Amino acid sequence: MYSLKELQIRNNKYLLYSIYFGFGILFGLMQISFIPLMVINDSIPNLVMLYAIWLVLREGRIIGYLSAFILGMIYDILTLQVVGVSSLSFLFAVLFAGIFYRKDKEFLILSSYRFILIVFIAALISNLIQNIFYLKLSDIDFWTTFIFKWLGNTVYTAVVATIPFFISFRNQISK
């Protein structure tokens, strides 16, 4: 059940995708400015990846894959990393999350606790791929850096996923 304004936006695909893209840029900028202030024990959440996972569960697999690819590029460009690594890792995260997409039942997933679990596992997959790429030719033990640097980010991203979960949950109840 959508409100009239929501229906108008959803019917205009160009407007909808422009809004999604705008939010992608916004989350990318937040990731490099506001998010580092939320650091806990050297861990920060990945807002851009969370957004890609939310999109695949909201809009379906194809839109989700394309979003993950574009958001990964935005993330890599803004963080001055090798372009393509985040796209690849986000794609695999979204591939996993896409398994749980159900057409016309999107809010059942987004407003259930399963969403947090999906984000956790998808973030774990994505971070494992990034860890493999960034540790190439390095002497550092894979699991040491994964546990100390990436696992915290994974847990933190899953914790931040409670925000969209509660918003969807509240909307579901109010409807």
Place this chain on the structure above:
Amino acid sequence: MNLLQRIYVFFVNFRDYIVFTALVMMSFSMISLGDFTSIGGFRASVVTLVGFINENILVIPNIAAIRQENQVLRELNMELSNEVTRNYLADKENAQLRKMLDLPKQTSNHLVFADVVGIEKIGNRTYLIINKGSNEELSFGMTVRTDAGLIGSITATSGPYAIVETIFNPDVKISVAIANSSLKGIVTWDGKTDLVLDNIPKTIPVEKNQEVVTSNFSSKFPPDVPLGFIRSVEVPKSSLFWKIIIQPYAMYNTVQQVAVVKELPDSSRINLIKEFFEIKLK
């Protein structure tokens, strides 16, 4: 069904996986292209944007970091006040001896001081954003340090900002020397908060609390920049080498101000090494 219809049906049935595979291939292609954001002024624009956002968002002070930095500075101040007296006497003696030996006066490095306006954490990599860039003639490769010790080197610049790759990155290897000894080695980050000096034979005595500085073998950092002190010395099982853990003096997460050494690595030396290995590989 003709062939075209079959292809169409196949595409419709497996469109999700076809799109996914195509995007994965595109990602791999971009990775293989390497860092194409460095082309033209694109990277400089991104650095400016990131620096601008960080400088204007980070008006909220990081209280925990400031408190920790104050504590470190107080301790350092105490040590320095004692050292100033010792150095005054040593400097006087050194000047006299240099005069007697007719040696030229040593010049100190030209430093540019900058504020840290942001920290970027990309997985296991950490970068600092500072509010001085190519406008101050800072460029790629220049060493960044604090009063305590080495922080890293500049990896990208724009007009008003620069990005510093800290020594807490898996790719960074630092040629070091143990102060007051001829022992030299390569230091790498241990993936947590310390640095590791490997490949020092057990036959060479190494003691705790010895100071570690950058060596003159380094083609990246200038010599004698303090790095840290030896916190522990271990012998891994069935190994002939020490595993030396170094506690760094400067930690990226407590740094508010840094100094950039306006000195670039000697390119002729690097080119000579490159040429030698190219000839040898042929």
